Amino acid sequence: MAVLGHTFGIIGTLAAFPRRQVARAVERKGGHLRRGVTRQTAFVVFGRSLLAKPGEAEIEARFVGLAESGRRALSENGFLRLLGLATLPVTPALTRQSLIDQSGLSPRHLDLLSLFDAFEHDSEPYSFRDLILARKYAGLIAGGAGWSAIARSVHRSGNVAALTALSLHHDGTDTIYARRAEGLSELDGQLLLDVATPDDVELEDLFARAEDAEAAGDYDEAAAYYQRYLAIDRTDSVAAFNRANCLKAAGREAEAAHDYARAIKLDPAFVEAWFNLAGLMSERGRTDTARRHLAKAIELDGDYADAVFNLAKLEFDAGNLAEARRWWLRYLELDRDSEWARTAERGVQFVNLHLLPAARRV
Missing domain, CATH: 3.40.50.10190 (BRCT domain)
Incomplete structure (x- = not known):
């Protein structure tokens, strides 16, 4: 890859x-x-x-x-x-299907546990130690443990391969335990390669708080968190884009336009930022600017159906019927089954009725 x-x-x-x-x-x-x-x-x-x-x-x-x-x-x-920042611990040999057949672990649980590195290998081929782990995990799940509880717990051991020598147990909580000579104990340890700096921790915390506030509809609060994040990391185009979305939702359109532009400056190929800024410009009556931004979004991603539809509607509202027809026909190449497609079809029919008679008169 x-x-x-x-x-x-x-x-x-x-x-x-x-x-x-x-x-x-x-x-x-x-x-x-x-x-x-x-x-x-x-x-x-x-x-x-x-x-x-x-x-x-x-x-x-x-x-x-x-x-x-x-x-x-x-x-x-x-x-x-x-x-190239990490290497495989051992040479793998087992296919995904072989691991499933020999362990009794379901395909869904294998994929999800692999996704969160509960095995030595994140995908096939797997190792023999992965098979041992898969059998242990299958037993835990059969006993009522959730796959996420397993994934959370195994990283406390510091090295998942070390779990092959332990007897793992689940007692109805969200924690997996190991049976040792002194009895059951949690799989204590640190996360693998946990070398985050204080700045990294603060950044991740700010971004998570911003996302939570945004999901809760607290757009002003979310925008404030994104701004604090951007004060530390000025290069994150997604944070600028997200802040713009929050500002727009909060009715702070001028600030939103500034942050959409900032996202584009940081990442000129950020298609969604061009698209959202075009929508904002259209709402503010700046048709020519909106047209340029939509054209740029389509230039970057020719299959961006929403941008194509919006450009068709913008041209129709501006009285450019031939251009509107052209973009609606392009939209119908991308989408023929949705309600938006029905709207595009009606738009094409309307333009045909108005343009074709005029063409015949000429």
Whole structure:
């Protein structure tokens, strides 16, 4: 798998390596790293901080949704290995199906536990030690343990391979225990390669608080958190984009326009920023500027159906019927089944009725 030319997104916070060091490694290899998922994201890294939040179902839904969209999910260790920041501990030999057949672990649980590095290897081929771990995890799940409880607990051991020599137990809580000579004890230890600096910790905390406030609809508070984040890291285009969205939702349109422009300056290929700024300009009556921004979004991503539809509507509202028809026809090449497609079809029919008679008269 090559890094060159690809965009990587991170969901959650990395526990195994500081994000800024990872970002530099991605850039050195000719790739791009962003928080979250945008239209251009090809690979999505699941940060282990997601395990700190309740709700296995939400993580599973994200994982399935990414697979359906054609994007590839990566674990933290898988991402580090791709960048050359970590190596495989042993030479693997087992296929995914072989591991499933010999361990009794379901395919879904294998994929999710691999996604959060509960094995030596994040994908096939797996090692014999991975098979031992899979059998232990299958027993824990059969006993009522959730896969996320296993994933949270195993990293406390410092090295998942060390768990192959332990007897693992679950007592109905969210914690996995090891049976030792002195009795049951938690899998205490530090997270792998936990070398985050104070600045990294503060940044991740600010971004998480901003996202939580945004999700709760507290847009002014979210914008304030994003601003504090950007005061520390001025290079994060996604933080600027998110802040712009919050400012727009809070009715602070002039500030929102400034931060959309900041996101674009930091990342000229940020398609969603061009699109959202175009929408804001259109709402403020700046039709020519909105047209240029939508055209830029389509130039960057020719299959961006929303941008194509909005440009068609903008041209229609401006009285440019031939251009509106052209863009609606392009939209129908991208989408023929939605309610928006019905609107585009009606738009084309309307323009035909008005333009074709005039053409015949000429």
